Amino acid sequence: MRSGYFKETIAEQIALTDSWAVRAWVIALVLALIVAPFYLNPFYLSLLTTIAITVVGALGLNVLTGWTGLISLGHVGFMLLGAYAYAIPVALHGYDPLVGLLLAGLVPALASLLVGVPSLRLTGLYLAITTLAFSFIINHLILSFDGFTRGARGIFVNRPTILGVSFQSDAAFALLCLGFAAATLLATLNLRRSRIGRAFVAIRDNDTAARVMGVNLHAYKLFAFVTSSFIIGISGALYGIFLSFVSVDGFPFVLSIQALAILIVGGLGTALGAVLGSVFIVLLPEVVNLGFGVLGGEAARAISTGAHELKSMLYGLVIILFLRFQPHGLVGLWRDLKRGWVNWPLRY
Amino acid sequence: MTFLTELIVSGLAIGAIYGLIAMSFAVIYKATGLVNFAQGEVAMIVAYVAWTISVHVDGNPFVVAAAAIVFAGLFGLAIERLVIRPMMGEPVFTTIMVTIGLAVVLRSSIVFLWDAYPHALDLGVGQEILEVGGVRLRSGQVAVFLILIAVIVGFFIFFRRSRFGVAMRAVASDDRTALLMGVSTARVQSVAWAVATIISGIAGVMFAIIYELSPVMFTLGLKAFPATILGGLDSVLGTAFGGLVIGTAENLVGGYFDPRMKEVAGFIIIILILMVRPFGLFGTRRIERV
Numbered sequence: 224m225r226s227g228y229f230k231e232t233i234a235e236q237i238a239l240t241d242s243w244a245v246r247a248w249v250i251a252l253v254l255a256l257i258v259a260p261f262y263l264n265p266f267y268l269s270l271l272t273t274i275a276i277t278v279v280g281a282l283g284l285n286v287l288t289g290w291t292g293l294i295s296l297g298h299v300g301f302m303l304l305g306a307y308a309y310a311i312p313v314a315l316h317g318y319d320p321l322v323g324l325l326l327a328g329l330v331p332a333l334a335s336l337l338v339g340v341p342s343l344r345l346t347g348l349y350l351a352i353t354t355l356a357f358s359f360i361i362n363h364l365i366l367s368f369d370g371f372t373r374g375a376r377g378i379f380v381n382r383p384t385i386l387g388v389s390f391q392s393d394a395a396f397a398l399l400c401l402g403f404a405a406a407t408l409l410a411t412l413n414l415r416r417s418r419i420g421r422a423f424v425a426i427r428d429n430d431t432a433a434r435v436m437g438v439n440l441h442a443y444k445l446f447a448f449v450t451s452s453f454i455i456g457i458s459g460a461l462y463g464i465f466l467s468f469v470s471v472d473g474f475p476f477v478l479s480i481q482a483l484a485i486l487i488v489g490g491l492g493t494a495l496g497a498v499l500g501s502v503f504i505v506l507l508p509e510v511v512n513l514g515f516g517v518l519g520g521e522a523a524r525a526i527s528t529g530a531h532e533l534k535s536m537l538y539g540l541v542i543i544l545f546l547r548f549q550p551h552g553l554v555g556l557w558r559d560l561k562r563g564w565v566n567w568p569l570r571y
Numbered sequence: 572m573t574f575l576t577e578l579i580v581s582g583l584a585i586g587a588i589y590g591l592i593a594m595s596f597a598v599i600y601k602a603t604g605l606v607n608f609a610q611g612e613v614a615m616i617v618a619y620v621a622w623t624i625s626v627h628v629d630g631n632p633f634v635v636a637a638a639a640i641v642f643a644g645l646f647g648l649a650i651e652r653l654v655i656r657p658m659m660g661e662p663v664f665t666t667i668m669v670t671i672g673l674a675v676v677l678r679s680s681i682v683f684l685w686d687a688y689p690h691a692l693d694l695g696v697g698q699e700i701l702e703v704g705g706v707r708l709r710s711g712q713v714a715v716f717l718i719l720i721a722v723i724v725g726f727f728i729f730f731r732r733s734r735f736g737v738a739m740r741a742v743a744s745d746d747r748t749a750l751l752m753g754v755s756t757a758r759v760q761s762v763a764w765a766v767a768t769i770i771s772g773i774a775g776v777m778f779a780i781i782y783e784l785s786p787v788m789f790t791l792g793l794k795a796f797p798a799t800i801l802g803g804l805d806s807v808l809g810t811a812f813g814g815l816v817i818g819t820a821e822n823l824v825g826g827y828f829d830p831r832m833k834e835v836a837g838f839i840i841i842i843l844i845l846m847v848r849p850f851g852l853f854g855t856r857r858i859e860r861v
Contacts, residue, residue, distance in 0.1 A: 342845075348663055351667055352800065353842055356838035356839075359834075359835055363832070363834055367829070483668060483671070535675055535679040536676050539674070539676035542671065543672040546658065546661075546665050547669075550665065
């Protein structure tokens with residue numbers, strides 16, 4: 224009888240996977256995702272693109288909130304900065320989209336130092352409050368400097384042509400976003416395995432102990448801020464391109480909440496959780512729509528008049544219910560299932 | 572000079588509203604150790620319920636006030652029992668997120684249950700123009716200031732004199748010891764929620780009377796935040812002062828610098844305060860070094 228897996232070296236411990244079955248599944252999934260954009264209808268394609276962009280943003284927040292344990296309500300602020308850092312040079316001044324994408328990461332990363340440095344002394348609640356304040360200040364700065372940002376009028380953004388490859392069509396743009404999502408996933412997974420990632424988790428679990436072990440709290444917290452806002456900024460730029468219009472209204476505060484909801488639903492502190500959570504949260508309103516459609520009549524009418532409200536109400540409910548009944552999120556559910564499958568009929 | 576006094580006086584009036592909500596933040600924080608990010612939404616719900624009642628009973632202000640206060644109390648108890656109590660003892664992240672989830676649910680239920688348009692909450696009072704020393708004010712603005720003072724005095728006496736107030740202070744300073752001494756912390760916490768909901772409900776109703784009733788009223792909670800931090804999260808009376816300061820500061824910034832900066836003035840203050848004195852002006856200094 225199998226009595227569990229034992230790992231004997233650090234290399235085995237931090238390997239992404241040691242199972243051929245998992246590798247095969249991942250390859251199959253990647254192939255399916257590469258082919259899918261060419262076969263999906265426009266509606267499902269837009270959902271796929273949204274999921275890919277959301278995955279990028281959620282993974283970014285996961286670095287800060289999931290691994291380092293710093294709560295941030297400023298997600299939408301960094302997304303806005305990224306979107307504008309892309310839109311202003313590219314759409315208004317005709318720079319190359321590559322420059323724009325780079326700036327979309329760098330500008331929020333620099334701005335995060337502005338929030339990060341004063342926030343170093345703060346934890347938990349207080350950090351949530353400063354980041355919340357930050358996102359509101361960004362919002363108002365963008366509206367105030369309308370000579371530079373076009374204020375409330377917003378900026379139209381075209382799909383980019385990068386290195387001679389046009390991402391004009393929906394399918395090509397979906398592939399671009401999927402590429403970014405995959406790259407971010409690999410990058411953050413590898414960051415987690417490195418010395419830096421382990422320091423992040425040490426800070427999250429017990430900052431005093433981490434400090435005693437020689438982790439420089441200030442440096443690592445700042446690094447978490449910078450990395451996470453770099454990634455979130457890029458997701459903001461992608462979202463702006465996806466909407467083809469960058470404005471303050473396109474990035475409502477609910478995106479910050481949505482990002483946290485994704486982490487909670489997926490399972491806080493795991494990259495897989497960020498991905499599963501993104502899929503779940505993006506598809507949730509559609510599934511509910513379907514459900515109400517089946518009920519028909521009165522229910523369908525209610526959902527079409529109050530669709531937007533119902534959608535955000537769902538985010539709130541999902542957050543509360545998951546925290547209450549499944550704090551480890553979908554990843555926890557998956558782990559329990561796996562354990563149950565392997566050990567059945569025993570209970571451990 | 573009149574411009575300045577006018578800015579200050581109307582700033583004090585809106586500041587009194589922030590102060591009331593900030594006090595409700597502090598009451599909940601003191602009793603349960605959590606910050607309720609849904610406080611603005613709670614104020615908004617109570618104001619909407621008051622409006623619905625006033626439409627149906629044809630506006631006797633006393634009936635409306637009594638009914639709204641009863642509703643607010645029950646609403647606070649219900650939130651505490653159904654949403655908050657099961658989560659007590661969980662990490663900070665969890666409790667914050669639960670109140671954020673609650674905020675989102677309440678905020679969207681406003682538009683879902685009522686509608687998205689602004690309304691006037693007309694009780695036939697609060698609109699008269701008073702002239703005090705050359706400054707023209709609506710009586711509602713004076714009233715909200717007086718209510719703030721009444722609530723402050725009430726709290727002061729309550730915390731010092733009443734048995735229950737002492738129990739609340741005991742729970743706030745050390746809930747385990749209080750429990751061992753025979754104080755029912757659960758009861759103290761539910762009462763704190765009820766009281767906080769009533770206070771912020773009063774603030775919401777006063778705001779609706781003086782200005783207007785609309786689904787963006789939840790921003791009152793966000794505005795009261797800087798006030799709470801300024802006064803000190805665990806100082807109920809300090810936060811009332813914080814509210815007045817933030818209200819006045821906002822108005823002065825809006826009047827003398829840039830009207831658009833008015834909205835974010837409070838948030839800039841909050842960041843500055845958190846850098847210098849994270850525990851606020853009157854809060855207890857917690858020793859927490861990173």
